[in-house]
Amino acid sequence: MNDPTKAQTWIQEHLQPHLTRTKISCILVGNEVFASNDTQLRSYLLPAMQSVYGALVNLGLSEKVYVTTAHSLQLLANSFPPSAGSFRDDLVEYIEPILGFHSQTKSPFLINAYPFFAYKDSPDQVSLDYVLFQPNQGLKDPVTDLNYDNMLYAQIDSVYSAMRALGHTDVEVQISETGWPSRGDPNEVGATVENAGLYNRNLLRRIEERQGTPARPSVPIDVYVFALFNENLKPGPLSERNYGLYYPNGNPVYDIGVHGYLPRIEYSASYSASQQNLLNMKRLILFINVFREFH
Numbered sequence: 001m002n003d004p005t006k007a008q009t010w011i012q013e014h015l016q017p018h019l020t021r022t023k024i025s026c027i028l029v030g031n032e033v034f035a036s037n038d039t040q041l042r043s044y045l046l047p048a049m050q051s052v053y054g055a056l057v058n059l060g061l062s063e064k065v066y067v068t069t070a071h072s073l074q075l076l077a078n079s080f081p082p083s084a085g086s087f088r089d090d091l092v093e094y095i096e097p098i099l100g101f102h103s104q105t106k107s108p109f110l111i112n113a114y115p116f117f118a119y120k121d122s123p124d125q126v127s128l129d130y131v132l133f134q135p136n137q138g139l140k141d142p143v144t145d146l147n148y149d150n151m152l153y154a155q156i157d158s159v160y161s162a163m164r165a166l167g168h169t170d171v172e173v174q175i176s177e178t179g180w181p182s183r184g185d186p187n188e189v190g191a192t193v194e195n196a197g198l199y200n201r202n203l204l205r206r207i208e209e210r211q212g213t214p215a216r217p218s219v220p221i222d223v224y225v226f227a228l229f230n231e232n233l234k235p236g237p238l239s240e241r242n243y244g245l246y247y248p249n250g251n252p253v254y255d256i257g258v259h260g261y262l263p264r265i266e267y268s269a270s271y272s273a274s275q276q277n278l279l280n281m282k283r284l285i286l287f288i289n290v291f292r293e294f295h
Contacts, residue, residue: 001029001048001049001051001052002044002047002048002051003051004051004054004055007048007051007052007054007055008054008055008058008059010052010055011027011052011055011056011059011061012059015027015061015065016059016061019061019064019065024064024065025065025066026065026066026067026068026107027052027056027065027066027067027068028068028069028070028110028176029045029048029049029052029067029068029069030045030048030069030070031069031070031112032070032071032072032074032112033045033069033071034071034072034074034075034091034094034095035072035074035075042091042094043094045069045094045098046094046097046098046101049067049068049069049098049101050101052067053067053101053105062105066105066106066107066108067105067107068102068107068108068109068110069098069110070110070111070112070176070177071109071110071111071112072111072112073111073112073113073155073159075087075088075091075095076088076158076159076162077089078158079154079155079158080139080154080158081139081141081142081143081144081154082141082144082146082148082154082155082157082158082160082161082214082215083141083143083144083146083157083161083215084143084158084161085157085158085159085160085161085162085165086161086162086165087162087165087166092166095166096166099163099166099168099171100168102168102171103168103170103171108171108172108173108174108222109159109163109171109172109173109174110173110174110175110176111155111156111159111173111174111175111176112175112176112177112178112226113152113155113156113175113177113178114177114178114179114180115131115150115151115152115155115178115180115199116131116179116180116181116190116191116199116239118131118151119131119189119190120184120188120189120190120191123189123190126151128190128195130149130150130151131150131151131152131199132150132180132195132198132199132202133149133150133152133198133199133202133203133205133206134198134202135149136149137149138150139154141214144214144215146214146215147214148214152175152178152203153213153214153221156173156175156213156221157213157214157215157216159173160173160213160215160216161215172219172222174221174222174223175221175222175223175224176224177224177226178203178223178224178225178226179196179199179200179225179226179227179243180195180196180198180199180200180243181196181238181239181240181242181243182196182197182242182243182244182253182254183238183239183241183242184237184238184239184242185237185238185239188237188238188239191238191239191242193253193254194254196243196253196254197254197255197256200225200245200256201256201257203223203225204256204257206221207220207221207223225245226243227243227244227245228244228245228246229244229245229246229247229248230242230243230244230246230247230248230253231243231244232248
């Protein structure tokens with residue numbers, strides 16, 4: 001994607017033909033690049049984003065589709081209290097020009113945020129109600145005096161603080177991934193159907209209410225829930241295969257209030273992979289249409 005010609009060819013082949021029938025809002029160039037220690041890969045990120053954006057401009061599509069990338073919260077050196085949020089020193093040289101790109105193109109800074117990980121790693125220190133959006137007394141930021149009743153909002157505001165420390169208050173933070181697993185290994189505390197249902201139901205309720213974070217109450221949070229389906233072939237711990245809201249046959253793993261909109265489509269072993277992928281895409285489009293109604 002660093003090559004402008006190749007970036008434009010990719011867009012012409014993989015994006016442009018579908019825009020008449022599909023609402024595509026953004027292109028993510030890379031995912032959690034800064035979670036890797038590959039400094040060469042890090043240096044490729046911004047030029048690739050610029051090439052893709054330049055191609056969209058050339059094709060007259062930059063007003064319809066924006067360009068960004070998704071970050072792990074590992075890029076933060078400090079995340080609490082939210083007012084003290086800061087980026088890691090070794091990443092500032094990469095993040096600062098990327099923020100300039102977002103400011104110029106009016107594109108959001110995306111983060112993959114999972115309060116589940118914080119709870120799993122320290123269940124004796126992190127309140128389950130706090131990470132599940134359940135009623136709790138919350139945690140107060142001693143600098144701003146703002147009270148946080150859930151971890152996700154605190155994570156978002158810590159990123160805003162980290163950006164402000166680099167001189168940017170003009171870039172919006174959005175959640176590219178968040179979710180909660182319905183099953184996990186014995187050491188994955190909290191990975192249950194009940195907790196997964198609570199997390200996503202409570203999150204959807206707040207989206208429906210167009211809530212903002214304590215530091216930005218007038219800016220409704222924008223969230224993509226991970227994931228639509230369980231992924232039985234995904235490597236790693238058991239939780240990695242159980243983030244889905246649905247089983248592959250369309251049955252809900254738990255009720256979040258929208259499964260009635262997703263028609264059951266029978267799955268047969270005789271279906272080819274391409275046929276099943278097509279069915280999954282149809283389900284995805286249906287779900288996104290319903291999910292966006294909550295906004």
